[in-house]
Amino acid sequence: MSDIEKMITAVIRREGGYVNHPADRGGPTNYGISQNALSHHLGRSASQSDVEQLDQAVAREIYRQTYYLAPGLDQLPELIQEFAFDSAVNHGPKQAVLFVQRSCNLLGAKPPLREDGLMGDNTRRAAKTAAQRFSARLVRTLLAERRNFYFKLVEAKPSQQVFLKGWLNRLAEFDDGDTRIV
Template sequence: MDRNFARALSLVLANEGGWSDNPADPGGATMKGVTLANFRRYVKPNATKADLRAISDAQLGTVYRRFYWDAVVGAELPDGVDYAAFDFAVNSGPGRAAKYLQAAVGAVQDGRIGPATLAAVNAASKEAIIDRLCDARLAFLERLPTWPTFGRGWDARVGAVRRQALALARQ
């Protein structure tokens, strides 16, 4: 059932990079896409930045699977849609990613992907869902006050996610 998690995680990590502690980033200190706040919340309550920098692959996999992949029910989504929703969740939060996916398929936007959302996803074109989701994601990012600082990278990321997700959907 979880056929695509490892592939999706490797694609996400290619976008996330390594260590970052940019004062302009509201997420703060981040290692491979995991913020210090989330590392403390999900792995080690009293973690320091040094602990975060030393995050193990197992800890990384646990955070991504439990709090992003599972939150968007990645294992139940079609190929390509799973990756697009997962990357969106990592970058902008799983609740937002779920609501935008629900909007893309005309489901009730409650932020929880359940049977009704999955039925709507499965009834729609994977390619159309990916395009609508990426379009809405980019529009959201463009409205953020940090767009002038991070917009170029976000634009490139969403473009790469769209291309990769569409390729996965067509396999």
């Protein structure tokens, strides 16, 4: 099984099957694939029934293409690929790249990265340098950025509080003990 297949399997485990929680801004999801993401993949408006009946193989293809290859996460250092991929699934690819860009800037990227959520040559180089030079510190910085994002999200939209514990548990899966979140 390739690394991306292992990452997808882990995401599907985290996401579970069909869910339609009234407070979930993504609406109905299956294997973590929202109705909107499925609509985009199908090239037509997906129904709630389409989401409920989503085949796991289709979900895996959406993850591979839309959340890993299209945003260029496959070009990030291996150290942070799974974190970035999971972030893309949970928050969208642009936000995942923003986490990387902000973290690299906090670690002193030269030149500083434009925080635009797009994977360009400068972002790839800065992430590679940060992974080589800072390793665990880069991971801690990414964890803190995502953790802060969750808290800001709940602050801005209190209805999302119901998901906070689960999000923090999800984030804790990326904390190997050497990268403890403060």
